[in-house]
Structure formats: C-alpha cells, structure tokens
Amino acid sequence: MTDVVIIGCGVIGAAAAMELSRYDLDITVVERENDVAVGTTKANSAILHAGYDPRPGTLMARLNVRGSALARDYCAALDVPYRQCGSMVLAFSERELATLRELLERGVKNGVPGLTILSGGEARTREPALSDAVLAALWAPTAAIVSPWELCLAFAETAVKNGARLRLNTTVTGLERMEEGWRVHTSAGDIETRYVVNAAGVDSDAVHDMAAPHSFDIKPSRGEYYLLDKAEGTRVNTVVFQCPSERGKGVLVSPTVHGNLIVGPNAESAEKHDLATTARGLDFVRETAKLSVPSVDFSKSIRNFAGVRANTGRDDFLIGVAAPGFVDLAGICSPGLTSAPAIGEYAVELLAGEGLALKKKEHFDFQRRRVRFKELPEAERQALVERDPAYGRVICRCETVTEGEILACLRTPVPPVSVDGVKRRVNAGMGRCQGGFCAPRVVEILARELKISPGDIVKDRAGMNILAEETKGGGSRV
Amino acid sequence: MYELIVVGGGPAGLAAACAAWDSGLRHILIVERDRELGGILNQCIHNGFGLTWFKEELTGPEYAHRFIELLARTGVEVRTDTMVLDVTADLRVHMTGPATGYRIERAKSVILAMGCRERTRGAIGIPGTRPAGVYTAGAAQRYVNVEGWLPGRRVVILGSGDIGLIMARRMTLEGAKVLACVEVMPYSGGLTRNIVQCLQDFDIPLYLSHTVTQIRGRDRVEQVVVSRVDEKRAPIPGTEMVFDCDTLLLSVGLIPENELTERAGVEMDPRTKGAVVYENMETSVPGVFTCGNVTHVHDLVDFVSAESQRAGTAAAKYVLHGPAAGESVSLKNGPGVSYTVPQRVRPQNVEKAFNVFFRVNRIFGKSEIVVRARERELCRFKRDRLAPGEMENITVPVKLLEGVTGDVTVEIREV
Structure with a gap:
C-alpha cells in the first residue's frame, strides 16, 4: 500500500509530489500521458504573476503571493530558466486608470511588494515600444517569466530522485473507498493508497466526482497565442498586460526566458481538450496586442498554439478535502503556474490535517543542473567537447543544442520518449525552423537510444507517430 | 591563419572553394555541419541538375559529387560534422564538432555559404x-x-x-x-x-x-x-x-539562413533577406563574401555554382591583391522587379560586363527588361515570358556605366 497517489503530473501534481517527497512517504504519481507537463502546464503565458489580481482574502491571493516568492527560490535551486522582469498593466482611459488603482489597492492588501502607478510617459520611458495611447500603467516589479514545462520537470525530477514513483501512460478510471484509504482503478491495474490528491487539471471535476458528490464543473477557457522569432524578443522587456476583465487578464505581450516574444491569449469557452487555434482568435490576438505595442512584427511568427485553463466560474481555486483522505487541487486557472509551489506546500498541510504522518527525510536531494551549451563561455565549451565529443555536435541549429545535451536528458529521472519531450527538456526544435532540420535527427537519436524503430517514435503523445512506413528501398535495408 | 574559410559545404561552398584554389589560394578550409559535403543536394535524388553548368542531366548527389571530385584534386582542407557558431567582423570563426572540438580559427577572408531553410x-x-x-x-x-x-x-x-x-x-x-x-x-x-x-x-x-x-x-x-x-x-x-x-x-518559401551574417555586422537587404553584395559577391564587411541561397534563393543550382565561383575568385583576389577599389553605383528595383543581386556595382572592379540576377513580382507576357540611369536608358533585353518562379539574369557591359553616378534602375515593361 502506497501512502499518497497523486493524479496528474502537470505543474500542480509535480509540485505536490516534490513537497511530499521531502518526507518519508511512499508516493505514486499517475499521469495519463507519456510525459509530464503536457496539459495546461505547457500551453500558457509562462508568467509568474505578482499577485494583485486575486480578490484579497482568497486562497488564490495567498497562494499567488507565496508561490511567486517560492518559485524564485526554486528556480534558482533547480536550474529553471527564470527572469524577474516586472510587469505593467496598461490603462488607456480614466475608467481603466480607476481599475489600476483598484488593482494597486488589492495588491497592497495581498502583500505584493513594490507596486506603483506610472504615468504614460514614465511607462514609455521604461518600455519605449508602448503605444502613445497608454495613459498610465501599474508597475509590479516582482512579476517574472519562467519556463513552465521546465519548472514542472524540475519538480517531477526532484520528486522521483527523492523516491516518488511516476507511472506514465496510466489513466485513472475510478476511485473506490476502502476501510482505510482508497483503491485507485487505472488503465494499468489497481493501486491501493492511504491518501489521494486530485491534480487532474481540466479533468479535475471528473476525478472529484469519482470520490465525492458532484460540486463543480470545469468550464475550460481556451487561449490562443503567437510565439515570435528572437528578432522580436526584445520588443518589450517586461510583461505588458491590458486591464483585466471577467474574461481573464487580457492579451499580453511579453518576452520569454527563451528569448522569444509571446503574444496572447484570447479567451473563448471550449471543450476540455480542444487545443485548436482559429483564424478569428488569432486575428483578435494580433489586433488587441497592437493596441499595447503597435510595432510588434507578426511576420516574425514562428508558432501558434492554444491552451485551456481549468476555469470553474468562481474567483478562487477549489482546494480542499473533498472526502476523507481525498484532497482536491482543482480549478487551477491563472495564476496557477505562479501558485504551484505554494499549492504543493498547502497540499501537504491538508494531508497532514487528514492524519498523514510527516517525518522529514534526512537527505532530501534538492539540486538539479543541466548543461546549456549555448550559454557556456568559450573555455568551458572547449573543455566540455574535449571531455565528451557529443557536446561538439550541434543537432538543433537554431537553438544551438548539442547531441550531448539530448543524450544527457535521456538519462534524467524523467526521460523523454518523444520529439517534443526532447524539445521541452533541451529546446531542440524550439527555434525559427521549428524542427525542420533537427526533427529527423532527433528521431534518429531517440530510435537509437530507446532501441525502437523510427516508425514508433512519436511527435508528442502516444499515437502521434511521425513516420508511416518504410519506403520500398527501406530505411533499415540500406 | 587561413587565407579563406568557407562556411558551408553545399554547392555554393564547394564551387567557391574550388575557384579560390584555382585563383591561387593555398590555405583554404571548408566547414560543413553535416557529416558529408554536398548540402541539400544529397537528398535531391531526382534529375534535372547540371543542364546549364555541365550540359548534361544529373541527379543532386551526382552534381555534388562532380564538385567533391574537383575539390579532392585541390589541397582544400575540409571539416565535416562541424558547425560554425560565430563569425566576427575581425574574421574569427568559432566552430564546434565532435572531432574538431570547440575552436576559433582566424582567416584573411570568409565566404558565407550556409544556404537557406524552409518557411x-x-x-x-x-x-x-x-x-x-x-x-x-x-x-x-x-x-x-x-x-x-x-x-x-x-x-x-x-x-x-x-x-x-x-x-x-x-x-x-x-x-x-x-x-x-x-x-x-x-x-x-x-x-x-x-x-x-x-x-x-x-x-x-x-x-x-x-x-x-x-x-x-x-x-x-x-x-x-x-x-x-x-x-x-x-x-x-x-x-x-x-x-x-x-x-x-x-x-x-525559402528563407536565406543569415544568422551568422547578421551577427558579423553585415549590411542586409530586406528584399532578398540576404547580404547586400557588390558585383564580386563581397559584403559590406571587408573580406566577407556570400554566395548561393544564403544570398538570394536561386531556382537552379547551376546558377549557384556560377555565382559561387565568382565569390571564390573574388576572395582570392582580395587576399592576394588587396581590397577592390572604386566608387559604386546602386542597383534599384523598378516596376515589376522584386530584387536585384548584386545591389551595388563598382565599375572599376569589372573587366567587361557584370551579371544582374533578379526575380519579377508577377507573371509577364512578352516584355522588355530595361536598365536605366535616371531617365537615360542604358540597355534593354527582350523576353517572351517572365515568371516569379524563375530567376532572371542579364549581362550588362560595364562601359555603359561610364559617366553614371548614383542609381541604376532595372524594370520590366510589358510590350
């Protein structure tokens, strides 16, 4: 019998797993997909919000501010790309200026440090590309940008290194209350456990209903984005928001930790797994973003994508004990990524309240480093290639990712099985050619290292096979 | 210190290196990121290559092989499986490869021949x-x-x-x-x-x-x-x-792969998305030349070879005899023309005539290509049909530029 089963390994499930792995516990994380971080975690604005948005007094307010501070420390400890670049919320009218004052007041109540309202001129001095129509801006110095999937990977890897079991390709089909604890029915057999944590993202309502009376519905909201070439990556230096409305925090223009520019999202209600972009949605994103930053050059787009947020129609996360020994971490909409580390901590607290005995591990391994060849100084590059020639072979030209880095990520505690899995770990294929050159070589490396046929290599999820069949001459026969 | 480093061992780099050797350079290095020379020709196993250059129909690998054989008769040094990461304006070339290691080589001249990528x-x-x-x-x-x-x-x-x-x-x-x-x-x-x-x-x-x-x-x-x-x-x-x-x-569409070119501080042409070049394929940075699809996207590899040969010859001349001299005139695209290569011509540096490559921006029927300096017509060329998919090429006698200062315009007039 395991102590805790966590359902879902997005950033929330991974954070909970990592926090629990600080203690002497038997932890099992089950994830439906073939990798971690593949739901909402990988498709969002990649922002760590300062914390002026949530209504004071809510759990969301507390976890946002706490999460923002924790994320900063965790990113440093676990080598996750992070940059505290600050954010601005723009006001274009007196009415929006009133909204800024309201946000400022909320922020102060929530304990957000350093908030100030800048005049339009001050805002443009700081951010010259802003529109002349900007009347004022709320400046939040603690807002940051992050690699969301690497944050999740770092949490998941840390959990696994500290003893947690990660069971991928495992779908939970039912939960059964036992005398003591729960029987978790999955597509890969049953798991008996004392406690269950529901971190199932957009499907957290369905998982909740397996354990407790129906009490909420996830009403997903889809957001569509543009990702622009690095040539546009310094168009702005901070996260530029527009005033929030009921539909969300509006269209933002922001640098990414990878050096690109991200623009989006819109907010449309959608089916749970509908990740399609639309011409209408993308038009809206472009037009709306240009109100903030008119000079964004959308001809430099390298990718569009869409993500779904697990909205519930309420203005707080749905976190709590829903049944004996069953904790919901549900309705994690924005600012979920920011709050994740604090949600992980809080999950431990809730489980302790349910009777989970916590005994700190003597040795908790809280370190993670990976080689980023591109960022190394010349002398270190030289030494590295001399030591291991695989670091001399550049596989992804656009992002300068070497074979050594790809081989290294295959030896991490949560290794990739797909081309996109490699991309999330080492950035191969993230650049301007979008894998046009390196995808065939990543397929080749994966097939060789995993000892499977190239025909079985998938782009991302199971079923996303890249190659159909061997040619008449045949790849394996030449 | 190399006399010439060629970045890219595709058709452009191969032709350029061979020409530079034939013009007298003896310390030449080709750096190729793939495991073999030949570039994208190696995956183009269909025929249709070489009709202009070799007067026979070859497959892509055969075409590449002809140049690889020519190269083998020279003393040009080749490093495959090696990627150039940076070319500085003072001609230091940073490169990395499993066998090469991470190295910085200095050169008297550099030819950029990285080709293009797909949209x-x-x-x-x-x-x-x-x-x-x-x-x-x-x-x-x-x-x-x-x-x-x-x-x-x-x-x-x-x-x-x-x-x-x-x-x-x-x-x-x-x-x-x-x-x-x-x-x-x-x-x-x-x-x-x-x-x-x-x-x-x-x-x-x-x-x-x-x-x-x-x-x-x-x-x-x-x-x-x-x-x-x-x-x-x-x-x-x-x-x-x-x-x-x-x-x-x-x-x-294809996009010239010019990240190295831009980092070297070379002036770029937004129309070709390649470097601005003179008649000898030299860029705005002295000693840096470019040729092939990194300069502008060609339709036929035969023209890449011709252009690259000029770049190789010019690099050798630069190293052996010093920089090219003379004032330049700018070539402008008039109605119907999307771009021209070269963008600048130094008449003093041209022996008899210079070639201008360009593409038209729509389909034209029977037309004339007119070259003029302000209102003065310098020459015209007849064509039965012009299409954006096919690269055009005219040869302009240099003596026509006598007395011309400022711009020269190339335009299309449908007749």
Missing part, C-alpha cells in the same frame, strides 16, 4: 490543431530519400515551390496518394517543367488562388480544409473543400 506552419499561421503529420517538404524529402521512411500515405501539399512539386511526384512513386497541390498565388512559384513533370504527369490537381485554412485531427492529421482566396489572398467563406488526409506538406 514553416508557424510563419504562415495556419489555424487548427497541432497533430503529427505536418512537415516542410524538405523534411519529408529527407525522411523519404535519406532515412528511407514515408512520412504519410494521403497527402495534401500547400505551396507550389519546387521542393513541394518534386515531393508530390516522389511520394506518389513511393505509393502515397497526393490529393492536391494548393497555391495561394494565382501562379505557381515553381519551375514550369516541374508543374508538368511532377503534377500533370501524375494527374495531381493544382489549385491556384487557394490555401489551407484549417488543420484537423488530434494525434495525426485527419483532414485539411482548403479555401479559395480573393485578390488580397484572404480566404473566401463558402468555398471550403475538405480533404481526408494524414499528411500536409508545406512548400511555402
């Missing part, structure tokens, strides 16, 4: 899902011709560039069903011979003034939606056609 789905923003099964035509070509794998069985091709057309035929020969080739412009971007030999001969329909407006399918492409477009290339509602397919190939 992607993200660049043109096709809405819909993001399943497996969407490839650039060149990536598909690599899978089929080099790796020996067919990427899909029912195929729609967006864009009628040459690689897309070639892949329509190639996929068909491998047993795939190519349902349609879809082109947003009212004319094809590829060579006429490829339209005939790769589409018409296989009964593959070409939909001009159409584009893909949606991709459907969760794991693998299941359908694509194709719509007709108006004169402004906007999709016309109500014209949607749905194709059941598992693959979408994109042949929607």
